[in-house]
Amino acid sequence: MSVSIAKQGYSLGHGHDEDAHEQVIYQETRDMRLLGFVLFLCSDVVLFSAFIFAYIYLRTTVAPAWPPIVGGHQLPRLDTAFATVNSVVLFGSGVTMHYALENFKHAKLRGFNAFMGLTIVLGTMFLLGQGYEYAHAQIGGWSGNIFGASFFTLTGMHGFHVFAGVVYLLVLWYQASRGVYTKERYFGLTAGTLYWHFVDVIWVGLFFLFYLW
Amino acid sequence: MDLAVLEKSVATVGAIVVFVFALIGLKGEWPKNGLDDIVTKLLLGLMAFGCLLVLLATAGVLPRGGA
Numbered sequence: 001m002s003v004s005i006a007k008q009g010y011s012l013g014h015g016h017d018e019d020a021h022e023q024v025i026y027q028e029t030r031d032m033r034l035l036g037f038v039l040f041l042c043s044d045v046v047l048f049s050a051f052i053f054a055y056i057y058l059r060t061t062v063a064p065a066w067p068p069i070v071g072g073h074q075l076p077r078l079d080t081a082f083a084t085v086n087s088v089v090l091f092g093s094g095v096t097m098h099y100a101l102e103n104f105k106h107a108k109l110r111g112f113n114a115f116m117g118l119t120i121v122l123g124t125m126f127l128l129g130q131g132y133e134y135a136h137a138q139i140g141g142w143s144g145n146i147f148g149a150s151f152f153t154l155t156g157m158h159g160f161h162v163f164a165g166v167v168y169l170l171v172l173w174y175q176a177s178r179g180v181y182t183k184e185r186y187f188g189l190t191a192g193t194l195y196w197h198f199v200d201v202i203w204v205g206l207f208f209l210f211y212l213w
Numbered sequence: 214m215d216l217a218v219l220e221k222s223v224a225t226v227g228a229i230v231v232f233v234f235a236l237i238g239l240k241g242e243w244p245k246n247g248l249d250d251i252v253t254k255l256l257l258g259l260m261a262f263g264c265l266l267v268l269l270a271t272a273g274v275l276p277r278g279g280a
Contacts, residue, residue, distance in 0.1 A: 034248055041252075080276065081217040084224035084267045088231060091267075094260050095234045098253070102241070190249050197256035204263035212266060212275040 023184065030187050037191045041198050044161075048202055051157065055150040055209060063146060070145045076138055078151070083211045086129035087203060090162075093122035094200035097169075101193045104176070107183045116173050119196065123166045130159050151210055158206055161199050168192055221271040228271070232264035 059066055067075035097119040103111035140148040172192045175181065181189055239257045242250055269275045 031248075038248060038252060077276070080270055081220040081224070084270050085220050085227070087263065087267050088224050088227035091235075091260050091263050092227060092231045094257075095231050095238060098238045098257065099234075102238075194249060194252055194256070197253065197260065200263070201256050201259040204259055204266065207263065208266055212270055 026185055030185075033187060034190070037194065041194065044198065044202075048154070048157070048205075051150075051154050052205065052209065055154065058146045058150060059213075067139065067147050068145050070140060075140065075145070075147055078137060078139065078211055079133065080211045082129070082133060083207060086126055086133070087207050089122050089129065090126045090200055090203050093119045093126065094197050096122065097193050097196045101186075101189055104181070104186055104189055105183065112176070113173075116169065116176075120166055120169050120173070123162055123169070123196075127159060127162055127166070130155065130162075154206055155210070158199070158202055161202070165192075165196050165199050168195060224267055225271045228264040228267040232261050232268075235261040235264065 065074060067077060069075075096115045100112050100115035100119060103109075103115060134152070137151070139145070139151060142149060142152045169192055172188055175188060235257050239254060239261065242254050242257065266275065
């Protein structure tokens with residue numbers, strides 16, 4: 001939105017229509033904040049891409065066999081069956097987050113609360129599943145071999161993003177319950193939804209690379 | 214029942230449900246053209262693709278060498 005419109009809104013603010021003024025200012029800053037948030041997500045894509053390309057390089061160029069041979073024995077593949085369940089849990093949380101935002105946009109607060117709560121529960125379940133997998137994966141530790149190093153680094157980084165996302169969603173839920181967001185002004189929830197979708201989509205890539213490739 | 218079979222059954226049902234709801238969400242977003250709507254469409258589409266990957270895994274198509 002152009003600055004001239006913001007100025008128009010500013011002049012309205014000094015007149016009798018404070019709400020219209022605030023709405024125009026909000027709209028302009030919303031667009032800028034949204035662009036900033038999307039750029040933040042792009043920077044996170046770069047971060048993950050660097051590690052993903054390092055993994056692809058190690059797997060295709062450095063290691064003679066995959067999973068690599070350690071101590072004369074080839075490491076086993078990861079547990080794909082369990083990972084499919086954990087992946088569906090995370091993808092499901094992405095869908096529930098989408099519907100939470102849609103419910104909020106249409107002022108359906110009961111639906112919003114239900115879907116938001118479900119999203120947080122599913123996100124937490126994914127983290128617990130990841131913890132279970134860490135405890136049972138027989139691919140050595142973080143520093144044992146390139147498979148373990150790649151797996152724990154990338155999924156650990158992703159897990160940290162999920163953890164941060166769960167905390168983020170809890171804060172957003174609290175703010176929403178305190179009336180911080182309205183039907184017209186809900187940028188925080190939009191950003192939270194985009195972040196959560198982003199975390200889901202990163203997992204699509206990691207799921208393929210570590211379990212299906 | 215073998216645990217892996219049970220896990221794959223749960224994942225199959227879950228992936229189909231999530232895939233359908235992701236497509237419904239995508240259909241609702243389709244006419245919108247804001248930056249957030251475009252990013253949402255992209256990410257929902259990729260999430261639906263993730264569900265297809267899960268279905269391929271539970272069907273035994275991926276990984277090619279077997280899990």
